[in-house]
Amino acid sequence: MTSSARALVVLAVALALAPLALPPFFLQLLTEIAIVGLFATAFNLLMGFGGMVSFGHAAYFALGAYAAALLVKRAGIPMLLALPAAPLVAAVGALLFGVFIVRLTHTYFAMLSLAFAQIVFTIIFKWKSLTGGDDGLLDVWPPAALKSPAAYYYFTLATVALSLVALHAVSESPFGYALKSVRENPRRARFIGINVRRLQLCAFVISGAFSGLAGGLFAFYNGSIFPDFAYFTKSFEPLVVALLGGAQSFFGPVAGAFAFKILEWLISRQWPVYWPLFLGTIVVLVIVALPQGFVGLAGGRTWWTRVTGKT
Amino acid sequence: MVDPSDRQDLVLQTIGLRKHFGGVLAVNGVNLSVPPGDLRAIIGPNGAGKTTLFNLLTGDLARDSGRIYFAGAEVSGLSPDRLCRQGMGRTFQITSIFRRLTALENVQTAFLSHHRRHYDILTPARRLYRDDAFALLERVGLHEQARKPSGNLPHGDQRRLELAIALAGCPRLLLLDEPTAGMAPRERHEIMALVARIAGDTGLTVVFTEHDMDVVFAVARGITVLHQGAVLTEGSPDAVRGNPDVQRVYLGQPAGR
Helix, strand or coil, rough: HHHHHHHHHHHHHHHHHHHHHHHHHHHHHHHHHHHHHHHHHHHHHHHHHHCCCCCCCCCEEHHHHHHHHHHHHCCCCCCHHCCHHHHHHHHHHHHHHHHHHCCCCCCHHHHHHHHHHHHHHHHHCCCCCHHHHHHCCCCCCCHHHHHHHHHHHHHHHHHHHHHHHHHHHHHHHHHHHHHHHHHHHHHHHHHHCCHHHHHHHHHHHHHHHHHHHHHHHHHHHHHEECCCCCCHHHHHHHHHHHHHHCCCCCCCCHEEEEEEEHHHHHHHHHHHHHHHHHHHHHHHHHHCCCCCCCCCHHHHHHHHHHHHCCC | CCCCCCHCCCCEEEEEEEEEEEEEEEEEEEEEECCCCEEEEECCCCCCHHHHHHHHHHHCCCCCCEEEEEEEEEECCHHHHHHCCCCCEEECCCCCCCCCCEEHHHHHHHHHHCCCCCCCCCCCCCCHHHHEEEEEEHHCCCCCCCEEEEEEEHHHHHHHHHHHHHHHHHCCCCEECCCCHHHHHHHHHHHHHHHHHHHHHHEEEEEEEECCHHHHHHHHHEEEEEECEEEEEEEEEHHHHEEEEEEEHHHCCCCCC
């Protein structure tokens, strides 16, 4: 724990000093990494800790993005007051949909979560008068003080860091223990007195809320929002990021976000159309050789022992 | 028919409990009365309905008809988590633990749930009930394995762990579905002696199913014999051993070789 704590401190200092050394482009990349990292960590509270694989988390990301952006654009509420609405609206959405989704398990859970996300997508797409439909909402910017890449980077970094601290506390709390017990063995969990569905629903709402916060942060980073925030391809982003980094570890999805965004940048700079091909290949390689994700590398020579069979 | 209000003293009572699967009557009108402090074995040939009866008692299966009373109150139709909260503990025929958690975390989680802390999202759980969990693991002889992932423990140790998980809920009634399944004969006697000792120390009532007649006659205070989903006879080990019906349908030879 001490060595990983030290690594966290070094990372925090490096990220805090980044604006002194890096040009705006890289600050924007880091901002995106932080947002994707939060989204994937929130998603992984369900997958890694709760054993529930959602194929529809884009719904909560989009609900957060649209809630915050609509309050600014249509109601003229300042961004800093509108942003807290992102996790709240996403949490309400997660509660409404989650009631039905947690009644199912495995593939059915995944498919129903996907179905609800497609409903959210369709509503956003069709409700042109409110959401702008296919044209999205443009000019969704933060106030002048946060508009520079460095300022918004710091704002995002602080928000994401606090959120990760909160999610980490949840994962280490009695609730986190109970959630892991449900992942491991729902039947046994019931017979230590746990109401499994209710506990899963709570996890779903917490996960949805932080996904919504990630969506809200992204709306003001991007300056515009579109219905495809809720599209199913967006739902696979946190899944891929968590798998890349390591779903068994709390910090896996954050590590995955770094890997995902940096690889995306490097590869699409060279070969813009081939990024999905590379991504697919990388995901297959990681699943075969590194089932614990990139964080498995830090824990020892997992890939080596797996490929060679030697310890 | 027994009037349940007269039998407030019973820990567990069933009246006319019935369950069928398709055309098979797995449990066919079972009347069971278990007084406090009993160490009751439920025996019967394969297919007699032991496990189905267990799953009806624990709420894992819905009954077709009949009533179940636990500690004087009707609990028919309650879900497993509600029954557990009322003081019913159980182990499963196929070992049921949290395999990727350590033995300690398994028992800690059971304590956390028992003390209704499982919706607490603020307190770090690592130290909560750790001493209690260690003490309980020591009691079942697992304190040296506490930090190991429970899925890697030997089979017998996993069964002990499941017993510890069930005990962490401070049950009034412990239902053990073949607690010695898959164990070596010596280990079987050890674990049942452990159960008997814990039951004696705490006044816990235990109902268990078991195939090994040596084990049954060594520890049971009362025996219920199931045959084709119904109670064939019920009584002390000596009475059951001497019952000619039991010898005919079940033992096939005089018991207690």
